[in-house]
Amino acid sequence: MNWSEFFNMGGYAFFVWTSYAITFAVIVANIIFPIVQRKNVIARIKRSIKREQIELNKDSA
């Protein structure tokens, strides 16, 4: 089997490769979103820690 035959998928190229492409995209999104979410959660907690420390310093001053 040569490559052009492989990509042609017996005439079903559009259906087979669109299926695989969409699946790949959804899987990549499922990897990226949680990583971004983790960064956002950590940044948010860091911000609130900083805010509290400023408040604490104000109170003690």
Add this chain to the structure above:
Amino acid sequence: MWHWIQRFSSPKHFYVMSAPLITWFSVSALLIGAYGLYLGLFVAPTDYQQGESYRIIFIHVPAAWMSMFVYMVMAVSSGIGIIWQIRLADMVAAASAPIGASFAFIALVTGSLWGKPMWGAYWVWDARLTSELILLFLYLGYMALQSAIEDQRSADKASGLLAIVGVVNIPIIHYSVEWWNTLHQGATVAKFDKPSMHIDMLIPLLLMAVAFKLFYAAVVLVRARNEALYRDRNRRWVRELVERL
């Protein structure tokens, strides 16, 4: 026993213990998935009826299985969260919903792209397709309830109840091909008889199913860890941990 469960289901303990598992699950999902794809796309023989179009099966069927498996995980952990008030269970349930929705979406879209050349239509209001679409809506409903309710405990209770009630849809999906006249083909693997499928097709299919399951395991851990950090954001263990990052 109870004490042991309490200790091991503490979000802090979970956060620490789950870190190395993520690497193992991701690497094995990648390796098994790559091998499964190789066998499925290059080695498995052409189907005598469907030609090459059947190769969609190697993602369609594992995604459909996973959409139901993840739903069961979500419903059972919601139940554990509601009955025994184990917070980790609620986190796992909330972390599972977007992944399960993704699998249901993949199953529907690839099924649609498979249906067009085989049945002549992208979509028919058939029992199997409709019940799978309802599964996607159940996931979306769970996620909507989670984000709509401010108080976390109420959000977990409301969305958890939806998840548990929605379990009724799972046997409907599975048996839909037997109970109703449907375009969708019957079970070829998950049945008591031996699978009616050529071994060279069955092996890549099962490998892809294992790879999808490992992928879910990795992603659900990452997401549940995010939930643990966020929900415990005012507790000391998270504060100490975040300051070190």
